[in-house]
Amino acid sequence: MSSSVVMPLDSDVPRPKWSFHIIMLSMAVVVTILSFVLYTDGPHDVVIPGLNLALPPTCSMQNMAGIDCPGCGLTRSFISIAHGKLDASLAFNPAGILIFGVVLFQIPYRIAQLWRIRRGLPAWNLNSASLWIWGLIGIVLMVQWIGKLV
Numbered sequence: 001m002s003s004s005v006v007m008p009l010d011s012d013v014p015r016p017k018w019s020f021h022i023i024m025l026s027m028a029v030v031v032t033i034l035s036f037v038l039y040t041d042g043p044h045d046v047v048i049p050g051l052n053l054a055l056p057p058t059c060s061m062q063n064m065a066g067i068d069c070p071g072c073g074l075t076r077s078f079i080s081i082a083h084g085k086l087d088a089s090l091a092f093n094p095a096g097i098l099i100f101g102v103v104l105f106q107i108p109y110r111i112a113q114l115w116r117i118r119r120g121l122p123a124w125n126l127n128s129a130s131l132w133i134w135g136l137i138g139i140v141l142m143v144q145w146i147g148k149l150v
Contacts, residue, residue, distance in 0.1 A: 017123075021113045028106035035082035035100070038075075040092075046075055070145040074099060095140040102133065 038055075041047045045054040061069040077096025080089035089096050113123050 018114060018117050021110045021117070021123075024106055025110035025114070028103050028110065031078065031103050032082075032107070035078040038079050039083065040076050040079050040088070046079065068145070068148055070095075070141040078103075093141075094144045095137055098133075098137050098140060102137070 037049065039047050039049060041054065044057070047054050057063060059069055059072050061067060062072060071093070073092035074096050077089045077092040078100050080086070080092060081097060081100050086097070089100075109124075109126075116123055
């Protein structure tokens with residue numbers, strides 16, 4: 001009886017998802033840059049500098065039902081953090097500080113992941129840690145939202 005070893009084809013071997021890391025890195029960089037470039041004007045407006053043009057409101061829940069959603073104020077919170085106004089950031093959305101931290105973490109993390117993939121090393125797996133972090137963020141979002149509603 002002869003035993004043969006079946007070698008996987010190149011197409012069967014899972015490839016590291018370098019494109020996912022590039023997309024996530026690009027999004028984190030863009031969000032960070034926009035946080036520093038844009039500014040807030042009053043309690044509702046996000047303004048493009050130079051053009052002095054306020055961005056239109058984007059919350060569908062606010063537009064249709066007239067109430068804030070759990071994520072309302074995150075853009076203004078990010079901008080406030082980038083401009084060093086932590087009290088304003090907390091007023092816009094307390095979860096903004098946590099989420100902005102996650103966005104900033106993406107930059108060195110994704111660069112390191114791409115470096116590891118390029119060297120042939122396995123990518124880090126932070127699935128369980130990210131579940132806890134996003135769970136905490138979800139709780140903060142819901143608590144602050146319920147607090148606004150009552």
